[in-house]
Amino acid sequence: xxxxxxxxxxxxxLPTFLVLATITIVPLFVTFTVSLFLIDVTSxxxxxxxxxxxxxxxxxxxxxxxxxxxxxxxxxxPVALQLLFGLALAICLRERLAGTRWMxxxxxxxxxxxxxxxxxxxxxxxxxxxxxxxxxxxxxxxDLDIDLLSMPATALATVVVASTWVGTPFVxxxxxxxxxxxxxxxxxxxxxxxxxxxxxxxxISIPTLAPIIRTVVVFRILEALAIFPIIFVLTGGxxxxxxxxxxxxAYVTGFDYLQIDYAASMIxxxxxxxxxxxxxxxxxxxxxxxxxxx
Amino acid sequence: MILSxxxxxxxxxxxxxxxxxxxxxxxxxxxxxxxGQLAIFQKPPSLFTEFTFQNYAAVLSDPQFLHAFWNSVLIxxxxxxxxxxxAVPAAYGLSHLTGGxxxxxxxxxxxxxxxxxxIYVLPYYLAYSQIGLIDTRIGLILIxxxxxxxxxxxxxIPFFDAIPHEIEEAAIIDGATRFQTMTRxxxxxxxxxxxxxxxxxxxxxxxxxxxxxxxxxxxxxxAAVSILSYMAYEGTEWGKVxxxxxxxxxxxxxxxxxxxxxxxxxxxxGVKG
Numbered sequence: 001x002x003x004x005x006x007x008x009x010x011x012x013x014l015p016t017f018l019v020l021a022t023i024t025i026v027p028l029f030v031t032f033t034v035s036l037f038l039i040d041v042t043s044x045x046x047x048x049x050x051x052x053x054x055x056x057x058x059x060x061x062x063x064x065x066x067x068x069x070x071x072x073x074x075x076x077x078p079v080a081l082q083l084l085f086g087l088a089l090a091i092c093l094r095e096r097l098a099g100t101r102w103m104x105x106x107x108x109x110x111x112x113x114x115x116x117x118x119x120x121x122x123x124x125x126x127x128x129x130x131x132x133x134x135x136x137x138x139x140x141x142x143d144l145d146i147d148l149l150s151m152p153a154t155a156l157a158t159v160v161v162a163s164t165w166v167g168t169p170f171v172x173x174x175x176x177x178x179x180x181x182x183x184x185x186x187x188x189x190x191x192x193x194x195x196x197x198x199x200x201x202x203x204i205s206i207p208t209l210a211p212i213i214r215t216v217v218v219f220r221i222l223e224a225l226a227i228f229p230i231i232f233v234l235t236g237g238x239x240x241x242x243x244x245x246x247x248x249x250a251y252v253t254g255f256d257y258l259q260i261d262y263a264a265s266m267i268x269x270x271x272x273x274x275x276x277x278x279x280x281x282x283x284x285x286x287x288x289x290x291x292x293x294x
Numbered sequence: 295m296i297l298s299x300x301x302x303x304x305x306x307x308x309x310x311x312x313x314x315x316x317x318x319x320x321x322x323x324x325x326x327x328x329x330g331q332l333a334i335f336q337k338p339p340s341l342f343t344e345f346t347f348q349n350y351a352a353v354l355s356d357p358q359f360l361h362a363f364w365n366s367v368l369i370x371x372x373x374x375x376x377x378x379x380x381a382v383p384a385a386y387g388l389s390h391l392t393g394g395x396x397x398x399x400x401x402x403x404x405x406x407x408x409x410x411x412x413i414y415v416l417p418y419y420l421a422y423s424q425i426g427l428i429d430t431r432i433g434l435i436l437i438x439x440x441x442x443x444x445x446x447x448x449x450x451i452p453f454f455d456a457i458p459h460e461i462e463e464a465a466i467i468d469g470a471t472r473f474q475t476m477t478r479x480x481x482x483x484x485x486x487x488x489x490x491x492x493x494x495x496x497x498x499x500x501x502x503x504x505x506x507x508x509x510x511x512x513x514x515x516x517a518a519v520s521i522l523s524y525m526a527y528e529g530t531e532w533g534k535v536x537x538x539x540x541x542x543x544x545x546x547x548x549x550x551x552x553x554x555x556x557x558x559x560x561x562x563x564g565v566k567g
Contacts, residue, residue, distance in 0.1 A: 008472055009386075009387040009388075009390045009391065009472075010387065011387070012383040012384060012386055012387030012476070013383075013384050013387035013388060013391075013399070015380070015383070015384075016380045016381065016383065016384035016443065016447070017384065017399070019380060019439075019443070020380075020403075020406065020440075020443055020444070023436065023437075023439065023440050024406050024409075024414075024440055026417075027413075027414050027417035027418060027421070028413065028417070030417035030420065030421070031413065031416055031417050034416070034417070034420070085312065088308050089308060089309060089312055092304070092305040092308045092309050093309060095297060095302075095305055097302065097305055097306065097309075099306075100305070100306075100309050103309055103313055105551070105554060106313060106316060106317070107316070108550055108554055108557055109316070109320070109547075109550075110316065111550075111557070112497055112501075112546050112547070112549075112550040112557070113501075113543060113546070114500065114501035114503070114518045114542055114543065114546065115501060115503055116501075116503045116518045116519070116521060117518070117521075117539045117542055117543055120323070120521060120525075120535055120536075120539050121319045121320060121322075121323045121539065122319055124319070124322055124323050124326050124532060124535070124536060125318070125319040125322050125323075127334075127335075127532070129337045129338075129339075130334065130335045130336060130337050130338075130339045131322065131339065132318055132319060132321075132322030132339070134337075134338065134339050135322070135338070135339040135340065135341060136318065138338045138339070143338070145337070165315065165316065165319070168312075169316060191296075197297060197298070197301050219408075222408045222410075225410050226410035226411060226412070228411070228412065228503065228504050229503035229504065229518075232503070232507070233522075233525075247410055247412040250412055250416075251412060251415070251504075251508075254415075254416055254419075255419075255508055260416060260420070263416060264416055267412060267413055267416060270410070270412070270413070271409065271410075271413050274408075274409065274410065275405070278405075278408060279401075279405060282401055282404045282405055282408060283397075283401040285404065286397050286400035286401035286403075286404050287397045287401070
């Protein structure tokens with residue numbers, strides 16, 4: 001396409017670009033500026049410059065350091081489980097066995113449920129002694145009457161399970177669509193050469209899916225970083241901060257304690273860490289979407 | 295592939311156990327929504343003890359819930375209109391660019407979409423407090439657009455890319471302006487993609503929780519946040535919570551069945567095989 005013709009399309013992109021830049025980049029600068037001032041919303045006193053004081057305080061804030069650990073736990077455990085189960089499910093669904101087709105539609109469900117509803121679905125399920133979990137264990141002859149959300153380890157486990165529940169079917173469906181692009185003949189010739197079912201998947205499916213797996217993991221990690229409604233509804237970050245990731249601590253600091261400057265400094269660090277980790281992957285993903293460019 | 299009996303058994307066990315894990319909590323919520331307050335705390339619990347519509351009747355006659363539900367309808371529709379209006383021309387323009395500029399813009403769009411919502415909440419709260427947009431539908435539509443415009447651009451581009459450029463060139467040779475080529479040729483051809491994008495944006499805005507929680511109080515409160523009012527300190531009304539949850543889930547469910555063909559590709563937001 002000629003450059004003169006190309007220039008005309010700028011008019012289609014520019015307005016959206018300007019709107020998007022205004023509503024995304026400006027707020028980031030506002031947040032950074034806020035983090036450098038001492039702001040007392042309750043007294044209404046004018047902001048006082050305090051430089052990087054908030055950032056220094058964060059380093060010795062044990063609640064913040066704890067929230068970093070929780071963030072790591074809530075990223076790595078659920079995403080690993082999602083990938084493991086998702087892969088197993090994709091491999092099994094690929095076989096199109098009678099009575100498994102309907103699951104392809106069922107699996108769409110958790111991806112579209114409002115996250116707040118996911119949180120309360122699980123909250124109802126673990127009502128001590130009277131929830132669905134107690135009912136299921138009763139069927140197996142176990143009398144389960146404990147409050148899972150009252151103890152740090154089990155509360156964290158419940159959040160991990162809920163987050164795995166939300167993400168796994170979606171991972172399974174994406175991997176399934178990837179697996180189905182692999183030619184049947186590849187599996188057949190491997191089987192003729194004496195490969196077992198397990199070996200064909202180990203040496204054909206998984207290596208072929210590697211780029212998709214990488215992309216899916218990046219998106220699931222981003223999703224896990226943003227986890228908020230489930231925690232808000234299910235545990236409220238408790239007990240004793242056991243399920244409080246960084247963004248939840250930032251929310252509590254900003255909107256419950258009204259220390260907006262301190263919350264802003266957390267958000268800035270959170271954002272920078274996220275960018276450092278994700279932007280190389282995201283740029284790569286965007287480049288690979290060249291496909292249809294004319 | 296021909297599976298041995300053992301392999302078949304493994305496949306059935308994996309898929310059915312997972313389906314049970316997936317369905318059990320949802321079925322439990324539905325069963326709770328038909329129970330009275332006493333049956334909900336019955337020990338040991340059972341799946342179906344009584345069957346009453348009193349929770350649904352209570353929720354549907356609660357003016358606050360209905361107001362919130364209507365807000366969700368308006369805010370989600372508004373977000374769709376704003377995002378599609380801004381994203382479609384941009385996607386059309388971008389699909390005609392090549393190389394570095396296209397990739398650069400797309401990476402930026404993807405980064406914006408990937409950023410956690412918490413990053414935007416605080417500055418928007420401060421700005422809205424200054425200009426009076428706290429607790430307004432317009433305010434929520436605007437902040438939702440931060441995520442839905444990039445999402446829409448990203449999803450619509452492949453549909454424009456798929457249109458053979460000979461068709462557009464023929465239109466230009468016949469004297470159509472570039473704008474006419476977009477509105478009369480490209481947009482109708484990409485219509486299925488644009489429609490499913492619109493539905494996806496609707497679902498996003500309908501499900502959105504963090505912005506609605508922090509930027510609204512009563513006037514513009516959405517359905518997803520309004521459930522919290524049944525989870526008060528003096529004792530949660532689980533029956534109403536479950537019924538409200540089911541009612542909020544219903545529209546999303548209908549829409550997602552409508553676009554199930556596109557759902558996997560599009561929600562991936564750029565995951566390509």
